[in-house]
Amino acid sequence: MSILTIGTMAFDSIRTPFGSVERVIGGACTYISWAASYWYNDIKLVSIVGEDFPEDEVRALQQRGVDMEGLVRVAGKQSFYWAGSYHADMNNRDTLVTELNVLADFNPVLPEAARNSAFIMLGNLTPNIQLSVLNQLSSKPKLIVLDTMNFWMDNAMDTLKQVIARVDVLTINDEEARQLSGEHSLVRAAEAIHKMGPAYLVIKKGEHGALLFHNGQIFFAPGLPVPDVVDPTGAGDSFAGGMIGYLARTGDVSFSNMKTAIIYGSTMASFCVEEFSLNKLRYLTQEELHERLRQFEQLSTFDVRELSVVNKA
Amino acid sequence: MSILTIGTMAFDSIRTPFGSVERVIGGACTYISWAASYWYNDIKLVSIVGEDFPEDEVRALQQRGVDMEGLVRVAGKQSFYWAGSYHADMNNRDTLVTELNVLADFNPVLPEAARNSAFIMLGNLTPNIQLSVLNQLSSKPKLIVLDTMNFWMDNAMDTLKQVIARVDVLTINDEEARQLSGEHSLVRAAEAIHKMGPAYLVIKKGEHGALLFHNGQIFFAPGLPVPDVVDPTGAGDSFAGGMIGYLARTGDVSFSNMKTAIIYGSTMASFCVEEFSLNKLRYLTQEELHERLRQFEQLSTFDVRELSVVNKA
Numbered sequence: 001m002s003i004l005t006i007g008t009m010a011f012d013s014i015r016t017p018f019g020s021v022e023r024v025i026g027g028a029c030t031y032i033s034w035a036a037s038y039w040y041n042d043i044k045l046v047s048i049v050g051e052d053f054p055e056d057e058v059r060a061l062q063q064r065g066v067d068m069e070g071l072v073r074v075a076g077k078q079s080f081y082w083a084g085s086y087h088a089d090m091n092n093r094d095t096l097v098t099e100l101n102v103l104a105d106f107n108p109v110l111p112e113a114a115r116n117s118a119f120i121m122l123g124n125l126t127p128n129i130q131l132s133v134l135n136q137l138s139s140k141p142k143l144i145v146l147d148t149m150n151f152w153m154d155n156a157m158d159t160l161k162q163v164i165a166r167v168d169v170l171t172i173n174d175e176e177a178r179q180l181s182g183e184h185s186l187v188r189a190a191e192a193i194h195k196m197g198p199a200y201l202v203i204k205k206g207e208h209g210a211l212l213f214h215n216g217q218i219f220f221a222p223g224l225p226v227p228d229v230v231d232p233t234g235a236g237d238s239f240a241g242g243m244i245g246y247l248a249r250t251g252d253v254s255f256s257n258m259k260t261a262i263i264y265g266s267t268m269a270s271f272c273v274e275e276f277s278l279n280k281l282r283y284l285t286q287e288e289l290h291e292r293l294r295q296f297e298q299l300s301t302f303d304v305r306e307l308s309v310v311n312k313a
Numbered sequence: 314m315s316i317l318t319i320g321t322m323a324f325d326s327i328r329t330p331f332g333s334v335e336r337v338i339g340g341a342c343t344y345i346s347w348a349a350s351y352w353y354n355d356i357k358l359v360s361i362v363g364e365d366f367p368e369d370e371v372r373a374l375q376q377r378g379v380d381m382e383g384l385v386r387v388a389g390k391q392s393f394y395w396a397g398s399y400h401a402d403m404n405n406r407d408t409l410v411t412e413l414n415v416l417a418d419f420n421p422v423l424p425e426a427a428r429n430s431a432f433i434m435l436g437n438l439t440p441n442i443q444l445s446v447l448n449q450l451s452s453k454p455k456l457i458v459l460d461t462m463n464f465w466m467d468n469a470m471d472t473l474k475q476v477i478a479r480v481d482v483l484t485i486n487d488e489e490a491r492q493l494s495g496e497h498s499l500v501r502a503a504e505a506i507h508k509m510g511p512a513y514l515v516i517k518k519g520e521h522g523a524l525l526f527h528n529g530q531i532f533f534a535p536g537l538p539v540p541d542v543v544d545p546t547g548a549g550d551s552f553a554g555g556m557i558g559y560l561a562r563t564g565d566v567s568f569s570n571m572k573t574a575i576i577y578g579s580t581m582a583s584f585c586v587e588e589f590s591l592n593k594l595r596y597l598t599q600e601e602l603h604e605r606l607r608q609f610e611q612l613s614t615f616d617v618r619e620l621s622v623v624n625k626a
Contacts, residue, residue: 017497037623037624038622038623038624039620039622039623040623041623041624064624065623065624088497089497090497184330184401184402184403185538185539185540185541185542186538187538187539187540188540205521208518208521208522209521209522209533209535211538217611218538218611218612219611219612219613219615220522220535220536220538220612220613221615222522222533222535223533225498225499225500225524225531225533226498226500227498227500227501228498229498246620249620249623250618250620256615256616257616259614259615259616260615260616260617260618262615263615263617284622285622286621286622289622290619293617293619294617297617298530298531298532299531299532299533300532300533300613300614300615301572301613302532302534302569302572302573302575302576302613303569303570303572303573304573304576304606304607304610305563305573306603306606307352307559307562307563308599309351309352309597309598309599309602310350310351310352310353310354310378310562311350311351311354311377311378
């Protein structure tokens with residue numbers, strides 16, 4: 001049962017209140033694949049890069065069992081490039097530069113072997129491409145996860161809604177959930193979004209954690225307070241990668257297991273933000289990962305004691 | 314072992330995107346006492362009102378076992394009055410009117426019976442008054458909880474720090490924790506605030522829940538997503554009341570029991586916001602309360618599965 005992951009591979013230049021880096025490796029598909037590769041070893045990547053993208057980076061993913069047959073390298077062109085600057089609170093950022101480069105012509109053709117993948121991870125991309133990927137699948141997947149953002153709601157809502165109608169899990173942030181549903185209350189937003197298609201809605205709230213909505217049930221995954229957030233870039237993609245890696249590994253897409261998957265996602269995101277680029281995600285040991293899973297457990301666990309009421313209404 | 318609770322009793326006029334009310338019952342001490350009274354019946358209140366404050370409200374609290382000996386009623390004067398308007402996101406608000414009225418002359422003298430209280434809840438007030446209350450105690454309490462806000466950090470930081478040095482639990486929001494500590498990271502803010510005195514720091518994050526810091530340990534209490542937040546006024550005070558009511562009832566101020574206390578606080582706050590004023594907090598049944606505690610448990614509980622890593626770094 002393969003994971004198919006599609007999205008950008010890119011160069012990022014990032015400025016935060018705590019430092020800056022120029023043209024480091026980034027991209028949704030890169031973060032998703034690295035995060036998932038700790039938990040699953042049958043991952044098929046579909047992306048596009050220019051001649052400037054380091055061959056070492058491609059080999060590093062191959063060595064982690066990621067099938068790169070679906071990676072297109074375009075001679076004479078440059079890779080997607082994004083530059084951004086984070087505000088003091090690290091929750092908001094300004095985009096300084098977006099150079100689409102090869103991404104402008106991205107029209108992915110899935111390798112034959114990828115068409116019957118069981119777990120589909122649609123990284124944030126133009127909804128047209130996401131739709132094209134779904135149309136190339138040869139069998140019904142076990143789970144389709146869609147990541148998107150407000151930009152596509154502003155500029156391609158009709159197509160985006162066609163994609164949303166066909167996925168099982170939608171991951172967006174709280175403001176995007178409100179925009180998509182027209183509801184301020186997240187409970188009502190979730191009801192509205194379930195009706196659009198996805199049985200699961202994951203609302204990512206950055207340092208405040210993540211909410212999982214399913215059929216009237218809610219799970220709240222905490223954000224792990226880390227001493228220093230160095231760079232939030234890629235946190236959402238690392239979250240998605242950890243989640244789908246865990247789900248593919250366990251083969252169980254029940255609500256109960258989805259909750260644990262969200263914790264795996266939160267775990268990968270908590271490491272991602274501790275360094276620029278993939279610097280932390282490249283070098284995680286099993287001990288570190290298990291220790292952090294236990295931290296999430298400690299963070300969330302309490303004794304329930306139902307006391308009798310002393311004054312009734 | 315009494316709870317001593319000190320703070321305002323007031324009239325509020327509140328405007329939200331979903332409605333407005335004029336001169337309804339409010340005040341920190343009112344919310345704290347109502348919330349605590351479900352779990353504990355030895356509560357001593359210290360506050361001040363004018364001749365306009367309804368005698369019915371005083372009697373209602375008395376009937377719930379709240380000792381009102383410490384309530385001063387000033388003839389010929391009006392009660393504290395606050396009017397505010399909430400923004401569309403319900404997380405921010407503008408103060409429209411603040412009339413101190415009787416509060417300007419509040420110089421509380423603790424009734425003899427209140428001076429050896431075991432649990433002290435200092436509601437948000439000028440730090441001078443909070444300090445005066447601590448100086449009137451005749452024996453060392455089991456636990457002192459302090460609620461305060463950025464206004465006092467801006468205008469009375471020196472006195473506030475003297476109060477903070479003498480309390481066990483400080484409850485503030487995330488921006489206030491950053492302002493007080495000068496640290497952006499909440500983990501580092503907590504370390505700095507522990508050094509100022511409080512062994513426990515509770516960071517209230519509204520709809521995003523609450524964080525409890527203690528001696529390098531962290532607990533994250535989720536915010537319960539409710540379908541409709543009608544009025545956030547008093548949520549923080551209801552939280553404090555639920556927390557201290559539970560702690561006094563169980564008599565256990567360990568970290569482990571403090572976590573459950575935070576859930577009790579979150580439970581009371583989640584009811585508070587569902588109606589204007591005390592409209593919801595007045596009429597809770599044991600069944601509703603226990604059902605909501607179970608909702609918090611479901612919201613937080615997941616299965617921990619530690620999988621072996623398939624690709625090591």
